[in-house]
Amino acid sequence: MQYLLLIYDNEAKLNALPPAQLVDMYAEYGALTQSLKNSGHFLAGRQLHPVAQATTVRVKDGKQSVTDGPFAETKEQLGGFYMVEAADLDEAVAIAARIPSARTGSIEVRPIVERKDQN
Amino acid sequence: MPLPTExxxxxxxxxxxxxxxxVLATLIRLLGSFDLAEEVTQEAFTIALQQWPIEGLPANPRAWLISTARHKALDLIRRRANFADKQTELVHFLQSCEHEPPAQETAMLEAEQPIEDDLLRLIFTCCHPALPQEAQVALTLRTLCSLGTEQIARAFLVPVATMQQRIVRAKQKIRDAGIPYRVPSREDLxxxxxAVALTIYLVFNEGYTHxxxxxxxxxxxxxxxxHRLMPSEAELTGLLALIxxxxxxxxxxxxxxGDIILLEEQDxxxxxxxxxxxxxxxxxxxLRQGLPGPYALQSAIAALHAQAQTASAxxxxxxxxxxxLLYRQQPTPIIELNRAAAIAMAYGEEAGLKLLAEIEQRGDLKCYGHFYAAKGELLRRLNRSDEAIAAYERxxxxxxxxxxQRFLRKRIASLR
Structure with missing residues (x-):
């Protein structure tokens, strides 16, 4: 099965991290990505720019509205993702637990809808 | 057709x-589908109810049921095979047939071990932490206790449709989120x-309370x-002991x-x-199986009550x-409340009330009736009737x- 692991963390806290710690974290992410590639779990994975760079688009009655945001009232923001191949939810959860941000933020594990014509 | 005798x-x-x-647990593994397995299990029992009174009980009813259900499943899949979304079931089913040639089938079905393993798989799947707690309880009652949805709905005082939806959604999540049908790895265990112990305890507690x-x-x-399937797991031993x-x-x-009688007033x-x-x-x-966890500790507490010849002993x-010790492992306000009550019994009401005041100040249990009942009880023993009545009324x-409610009204009446 395929899963999207959505990485939520507190941007403000991440920005406040001392540079050395940030370097460590990126190194850990790099090692995890490499390890997931080696084990055949990795399908895709990227870091996102902060929410400040986000744009929200809605179309209502044929009229398009573009705003900044999402206005993050929540403490954690979507900061990146992995798309992985895993045998089942338990394996996907085990991978999610290895993501560095699981210790400071949270990882949402979402099964991807399977469609025959896309496989 | 003759009716079955009594x-x-x-x-x-x-x-x-x-x-x-x-039977259901094994079929879920063989068919890879909860819904299909449930459907054909029911059908197999329906056929059994018709055939057994006439033809007599088969030598191995379980093997007979599984085998009958499997054939029903094959029929169903063949009929539905033109629907694309049924193909996964078909593939899974055919694979399971391939691996188990008919000659070995009976032997496989008569073996105890795989069937017991299937039950364990089913328990861990129904009690998977990715399912909402109330769905875990409902699914456990439905699949492991074979209780009807109506009966479960009545017990939890929700409309049948709500309970039905709860179970359907849980099964949907098991399928779509890929909740595995297996015993967890050693490290997750x-x-x-x-999670399994909590679900079983909630079922017990529901039965006990009502x-x-x-x-x-x-x-x-x-x-x-x-306990029989995992005899060396201290928490499961403790759970059985506790209940x-x-x-x-x-x-x-x-x-x-039908009025409640408190532990110390029981015959x-x-x-x-x-x-x-x-x-x-x-x-x-x-307690011998390792460092006691929450269930082992609670069972030890229950044991001390059981061993006392009289309440005062x-x-x-x-x-x-x-x-x-329990509070150190599970720092919840409810355990804190129980601890306060035990301390009141061991070292006096004043000591207990002091601890209750700390809990009350934090407001953690302001919607929990048992907290005020416990407070009322301690105040009553200190002859602080007005305060006791206020607590009991809350x-x-x-x-x-x-x-x-009847218990509390009686208490209030006795203080007036």
Whole structure:
């Protein structure tokens, strides 16, 4: 099965991290990505720019509205993702637990809808 | 067709009770689908109900049921095969047939071990932490206890449609989120065992609180089964011990009018001695199996109550010490409340009230009736009647069962 692991963390806290710690974290992410590639779990994975760079688009009655945001009232923001191949939810959860941000933020594990014509 | 005789009916029901979950568990593994497995399990029992009274009981009813259900599944899949979304079921089914040629099938179905493993898989799947707690309980009652959706809905005081939806959604999540049908890995096991134990305890507690004997009996049956399947897991030993010991007081905890009788006022000669003996042995076993976890500790507390010949002979200092250990593992306000009550019994009401005041100040239990009932009880013993009445009235406003309400009204009346 395929899963999207959505990485939520507190941007403000991440920005406040001392540079050395940030370097460590990126190194850990790099090692995890490499390890997931080696084990055949990795399908895709990227870091996102902060929410400040986000744009929200809605179309209502044929009229398009573009705003900044999402206005993050929540403490954690979507900061990146992995798309992985895993045998089942338990394996996907085990991978999610290895993501560095699981210790400071949270990882949402979402099964991807399977469609025959896309496989 | 002749109707089944009365004895035939009785033995059929026994087989249904004992085998339905096992047959279902194995079929889920063979078919890879909860829904299909449930459907054909029901059908197999329906056919059995028609055939067995005429043709007699098969030599191995379980193997007969599984085999009949499998053939039903094959029929169903063939009929539905033109629907693309059924293809995965078909593939899974055909694969399972390939691996098990018919000659070996009977031998496989008669072997105890794989069937017991299937039951364990089913338990861990129904109690997967990715499912909402209430869905875990509902699914466990539905699949492992083979209770009807209506019966479960009635017990939880929700409309049947709501309960139906809860179960359908849980099964949907098992399928779509890829919740595995297997026993968790060694490293995940402690956490997953805790989830299973909690679900079984909630079933028991539901039965105990509302005096639903069937739920209590089912919880004991499940806890017994789990203990047999994983005999060296201290928490599962502790869980079985705990519910056996709590349940041993069932006949003494309600008056003839159905009113609650507090532990210290119960007629201890009504306690079920056989259950207590078994419970005490299990507590010792659990404590030998390693560092005691929450269920082992709670079973040790229940054991101290069970061993006291009279209420006044209860070893309250020991119980208070166990609650302190338990609170260290699970710092929840409810355990803090129980600890405060034990300390009041061991070291006096004032000491207990002091701890209750700390909890009240934080406001953690401001919607929890038992908190005010406990506070009222301590105030009553100190002859602080007005304050006791106020606390009992607050508890009355939050009480959820009729029995609790009647108990509190009596207490209030006795103080006026």
């Amino acid at each position: 004895t035939g009916q009785a033995s059929f029901e026994t087989i249904y009770r004992e085998e339905a979950a096992r 402690p956490q997953r065992i805790a 005096n639903n004997r069937e739920f209590a009996a089912e919880a004991i049956r499940l806890a017994r089964l789990l 056996l010991l709590q349940d041993s007081r069932a006949a003494a905890r309600l008056s003839a009018e 201890r000669s009504l306690w079920n001695r056989t259950q207590i003996e078994e419970g005490l042995m299990l507590v010792e076993e659990a 209860t070893d309250w200092p020991q119980i208070a010490a166990l609650y302190t 508890a009355l406003g939050l009480a959820c069962s009729n029995q609790e």
